[in-house]
Amino acid sequence: MPVDVDLFEEHGEVAALWPDRPYHGRTVVCFDRHLDLKPLAPGGEKALRATRDGNVSPAELVRRLPVRGVPGAFGLDDFWSAAAVVAGLTDLVWVPSWRSYAGWQAHAVDSVSLIRTGGTPTEPRTDGCCLTVTLCGVRLAVVPPDLLARHLDRHVHMDVVTDIDLDWLVDEHGRFEHTAQDLAGLVGVCGGALAAMTWSTRSGFLPAEYRTVGTDVAARLGLRARESSFLPTTPWPEDLMLHVHRGTAVPGPGPAHKEGGPEQGIAVALHGLAQAGLSPGRAEECFERAAGYGYRSSWLAYKIGAARYALGDHRTAREYLREAVRLDPEDTLGAHARIMGARATLRLEGPAAALSEFRALGAELPLRRGVWKTVRVLASAEGDTDTTRAAEGQLRLLERLTVPGAAEPDAEGM
Template sequence: MNPIVVFQEHGEILAYWCERRYLKETVICFDRHLDLKKIPSQQVLRLLAVKNDPLAIRSLNRDIPFRDDDMFAYGLDNFVYAAITLNYINRFIWVVPELHSISTRDLAIILWDQLSLIPDHGNEIIETFCRSSFSAKANIKNVSIEITTLSRLPYITNISNSHIDIDLDFFCNPIGDLEHTAEDLVQTLVKMGVHRQVESITYSISSGFLPSQYRYLADAITNLLDRNIDLRSIGRKHASRSLGIIATGKNIEDQILDELWTDELRILGASGWSLRALLEARMGKLSASTSSYYTARLAGDRATWAAYVIGMEFLKRGDYATAESWFQEASIEIIDTIQSHALIMHTLCLCRSRKMEIALKRARVCFLRIPMCIQAYKLGAIAAESLCVKDCSDWCQAQIKNLKLISQQ
């Protein structure tokens, strides 16, 4: 048996799929995250130009997960979209954790929520969205995206030639509790007769999604499968402690921030300033956060994530006018799901500030770019009713009803 290839971070697997000459393959992926954010068209062109060159694909993988510039084409949060674009896969089965029983209706809602903020693909998803007894699924660029759980996986059909990929954060929730065991997963795969199809494992430790004490899970899985590990990457250190704090939602004080800046962030330049701005915003230090944000921008990072978090903090304080400006800053481009949600939040702030004409215009942008997002139609209806535009209000209400029927069928 071939060894199981192990990566530090999930985006590294794209070059491996290129190396293995994947073409319209079925991938079963155990993961807590979908990793299906959109990639800008200019970066898609860069990927297509080297689609058969593993080394070139690897060189386009983002070095820092939160880098927000045009240096790299993809990363750990959107490599599945890259694989779809490169025609490596035509079916992606996303197996999500299930600590407590999840109904297929719940699965449909999870998938809808995950896909609803992907811009410019909403109409195809709406048209293909459906739920079965064991999963929910929809298409993106004619590729099937299906969600299920470990307990339901044996009932999924046509997977005898699939490739199995495991992100170890599947096992562990954000606060560090295990929700599955290696034994549970392997036993299920053995019963299904697909255990030999496990090809790859990802640690996801340096990105903050898996506490380092669970690194042993890779060894546990490979031992249970009587396989060896082929460690393909030594990984890159990129603020794992800071990312872990963000992932778990922990509160920090000034001393910890100073340590993070000295130990992790300062060396990262513009991206480090961007992450510092985000941490400062979560600490309520909005003046310092704003300063760090603009430092990041001047140094070349878009700092979208930071702008979004700053906006959310002002929104929590009821300062809608200031929050509005930050959400507008974060939604200048609509590619990432954070930018899509910033567009929604910008529309919300406009409504709360009673700027209804502008709010309706922004809502119409939402209808066009992210047509799955029910909240956009709710805000559009509020603005239209306030402006006495009855036809628009009625249309928004009809869209809300229709989308709820599809997403919760």
């Protein structure tokens, strides 16, 4: 008789399994197109810790909608950080969808470089099969799928439990990069139990026509998929988030209703996101309309800022980018916004003011190569030899991380 495996709509819903402590004393191997690890939003950790004392399931704190800035302590993009707080997660192997190639270690470092460290040492290392780094209280390994067997043999000494986000199978355009058999074979290499699978259709990462792939993967593993999603349906068309991620045209959000509330504000913001690149003016209108319903979108603010920056309107760009940071300072999107905002400062106020912003960014993002390159250039231009030397040291360390057997860290903050 096949064993059931839970199949969720959205990745954060795996929190429903956490009371059973599926990660305790185990290494979690996660197949996912995206790394869902970043600092929790303000108040998130405190709310999660309270669940341990009040016999409340962490699943009660999952955001009910697939966007940030709505009630909830965590969601689809930061649930692994939540798992480190309340679910016993200590070791995570992230298997991205891209395969190894010459110099892949630089890609791996870049993929984690926007996760704020809060000044905590990250202890990065690379070898022939992985990047390892400590982030958000988790010992993380980034391992391309073709190197997974080697990594497990060399570095994993605990029992393994696997987790699958089915968007791993497709690229950002909805084209298959891997087959169901590829995925099942890799899960078989891991051994141990399969904890859960996720569609990620509701959040726009897996096209709806591919939803049957979940039962296919389960069957290839001798399992039976059990639909276990508990989140409500979204108050907008199912394919809206898919259009948002692809930046393609969507129908208008419909007439305004005074009683619409935050949910209508979110729908308006999502429509603004879908057209921000081509029409930042319309996106700005959507931002203000959404705010009128009580929802201020950091994502939309960032997109408007990026579009205005590309058009050379650096002052307006910086205003929106700073608003994105103010609304959600812990998000990796906020880190993007800070970097672009600092570039706008360079154009508006010159190198001295920009150096101050980039130096602060370097302290929070020690693995972000572009930040340290800019710090070096600006510090040299300003005659700041101490900062120039610090930047050069950090860049040497980052360069060594692209070579197997990286040396010990020699720069503060790493």
